[in-house]
Amino acid sequence: MVYLHEFHLANELEMGGSHTHELEVKWKPRDGIFFKVNFDGAMKKNNYDGIRVMIRDNRGGIVASMIELIQQNNDSDLVECLALWKAVRFARDLGI
Numbered sequence: 001m002v003y004l005h006e007f008h009l010a011n012e013l014e015m016g017g018s019h020t021h022e023l024e025v026k027w028k029p030r031d032g033i034f035f036k037v038n039f040d041g042a043m044k045k046n047n048y049d050g051i052r053v054m055i056r057d058n059r060g061g062i063v064a065s066m067i068e069l070i071q072q073n074n075d076s077d078l079v080e081c082l083a084l085w086k087a088v089r090f091a092r093d094l095g096i
Helices: 002-014 076-093
Strands: 035-043 048-057 062-071
Touching: 035 076, 048 076, 062 076
Parallel strands: none
Antiparallel strands: 035 048, 048 062
């Protein structure tokens, strides 16, 4: 319900509501052990595209990362899909 309340407050401010509210939002790590996998595919001007994968633990620490150049293919959706596939394989190979 906190998210819904924040959503209503944000929309009220955007719509020019007369109320102003300050929200104190602090990040805190989740309990337990988990990993977050971030990935990105980027198209370059040269003959290669790039893929980046970063895996973090529940405290935000970097566990592993990788960068790979791939042959350029002129399709940004395909580069993103390849980045997702590489991220899943990378995490699997690490046993995550």
